Amino acid sequence: MATEEKLRKISQKVDELFAAGQENEGRKLLESALTEAKDNDAYRLFFEAELAHYSEDKETARTKSAQAVALKPHDHFLLTNYGVALLFLEKPEEAISLFDQALKIKPDDYECLRNKGVALSKLGLKNEAIALYDQALKIKPDDYHSLRHKGVVLSRLGREKEAFALYDQALKIKPDDYHSLREKSVTMFNLDNVSAAYKLIQQALEKNPDSAQLQKDASFVFSQLSDAEKAKFHKTTDNPDSTNVGGLRGFIQTVREEFESAITEFEKKKEENEQHLREFINADSKLASDSSVFLVLRKWNSFTPALPLDGGEKSVGGGYFIHHLGKGTVIDPGYNFIENFHKAGCRLLDIDNIVITHAHNDHTIDFESLLTLLYQAHKEKIRPGKKVNLYLNQGAMLKFASLIDWRARIFIGEISTINPGDTYRMTDKSTVMTVLPAYHDEIVTRYYAVGLHFTFSFGEAEKRSLLLTSDTGLYPPSEKGESDQNQQSSKMEIHERYKLVSEDLVRDVDILVPHLGSIGKKELSKVEDMNWQPEDILYGNHLGVLGVLRLISAIKPKLALVSEFGEELKTFRQDLLLLMQKVMGKVMPVDSINILPADLPFIYDIQERTVFCVDTEEMTGASNIKFEEEDGTFYYYCDNAKRKKFKSLKERFENTTQRPYLKKDATR
Secondary structure, X not given: OOOHHHHHHHHHHHHHHHHOOOHHHHHHHHHHHHHHOOOOHHHHHHHHHHHHHOOOOHHHHHHHHHHHHHHOOOOHHHHHHHHHHHHHOOOHHHHHHXXXXXXXXXXXXXXXXXXXXXXXXXXXXXXXXXXXXXXXXXXXXXXXXXXXXXXHHHHHOOOHHHHHHHHHHHHHHOOOOHHHHHHHHHHHHHOOOHHHHHHHHHHHHHHOOOOHHHHHHHHHHHHOOOHHHHHHHOOOOOOOXXXXXXXXXXXXXXXXXXXXXXXXXXXXHHHHHHHHHHHHHHOOOOEOOOOEEEXXXXXXXXXXXXXXXXXXOOOOOOEEEEEEOOEEEEEOOOOOHHHHHHHOOOOHHHOOEEXXXXXXXXXXXXXXHXXXXXXXXXXXXXXXXXXXXXXEEHHHHHHHHHHHHHHHHHHEEEEEEEOOOOEEEOOOOOEEEEEEEOOOOXXXXXXXXXXXXXXXXXXXXXXXXXXXXXXOOOOOOOOOOOOOOOOOOOOOOHHHHHHHHOHHHHOOOOEEXXXXXXXXXXXXXXXXXXXXXXXXXXXXXXXXXXXXXXXXXXXOOOEEEEEEEOHHHHHHHHHHHHHHHHHHHHHOOOOOOEEEEOOOOOEEEOOOOEEEEOOOOEEEEHHHEEEEEEOOEEEEEEOOOOOOOOOOHHHHHHOOOOOOOEOOOOOO
């Protein structure tokens, strides 16, 4: 039977093999470790957790680690590794609690000190993290991991010279540490020395040529090189003979002659397109600094905006945008978000925060494009000193981790992995975002999609609230998948889960934005079984009609704005909404709640609780707003005798250049 000290040394060797890119050797050693630990249940579970971790199954790694600690709750090694498993799940606070327990048992555990430093760094406590790295290095001066991690934090603090010295010190101790080469490359890249960054990432690839991460990094950095630098790195040593040169000259001359008559027009169109891009990137904000508005910049859900349709018609997706007292928050930038954002009169400079509730493409597809535009603005020094904060759920963080990592220190401020119960005071300090639970399988993860609640302050006493469910079911998704309707009604309805975060979140909600999704097969059809239960008919993974109506009746908002329509509802969407209004009138005859559909023309003044009336071009109380569908889009008008001054609401809206949230002299 192997001693626990021997088992710990085997674990250390496993980590070294995987860190060096020798994954096959690492797995073989892990399998032999399971045999070595067959008589020690706690360490056997630990090695099973390690195997799951290196197989990218982080949830199993966490479960196995917890089981190991349950068997040996005073083992500092197991406590530390359980904390590391939580770190990989972006749970730094929970990880710190375990590290503290381990350090009480073994205060000189330099690995535990280092890992606690990583957790503090993730929480933005950079100076505290540095102090812990220093403690670890005092105990073990040649701990190249601590040297590297300290270098990363110093780089984020703008102390690049000190960071480079630490990377070099780590590489002197371990020359094949490709992680240090990569971090040195990232720091060089953030200093706009892209050529040097590319050389370093190439050196890292030489150390670990099979690393998919490094290959992605190299591809990205290469894409940022100038044409001259690209040619330099890929220049050939072959000298073409004079015949080849002559042939190429003749080819070029022929092409130039054929293009001569058209090139002027091409250049003109090219300049027009580039000017359009420059206008979006360079333009000053057109939004009134004192405005407080919620804009619906989305139409259809799911994958349909990605599909070509017959007849040339284009489906449109999108997202949401909140502009409150000079600060802007983008929510779930899906298909066509940037296009819709620009058409609404908003510009890149208006973005201060980006929030993503889950990783599905219809909530994220324009996120990378936004980062690219922000990077371009930084490169052209258009947004000096201004950074965008990112708030991503765990699935989105996993999906975009590599992209964010490279660009984070250039134009991105705080990066937060959001979980239910988390509360953030946004850039403007008068907006508080609370993260809500959601029942939604986002493929990347099964349990980490979220909803959002916003509280907006206007002075000391006046507040408004907005609750966005994002994609969620009324009940948790079935373990068998969305097609299985046998949910468990013993589990909480989603609004009850909101109350566990805080009762205040479901009180006095000004605007509720529930995501419908579609209509479940069994939702509204006749049920033969007289003993049916709610879980037999509810729509899984989305609210559906029943879930939306149930949520409205439970929360009783001042206004319900039904969003996230599946395009399969296209031909009867208006009839569906009118019927939902009628049903709510019977279910809640005392409480009059206006139910509106969410669509691109929807403009909501948060403070005044008013909606833009297309007919009068004025903001009107939300309870007095009706809707009408025209050419597949909903338009909103005032419910009074003088409505319909114009024949077409669509034409009226599209010709309205001035919007209530724009500066008085600004047009879209």
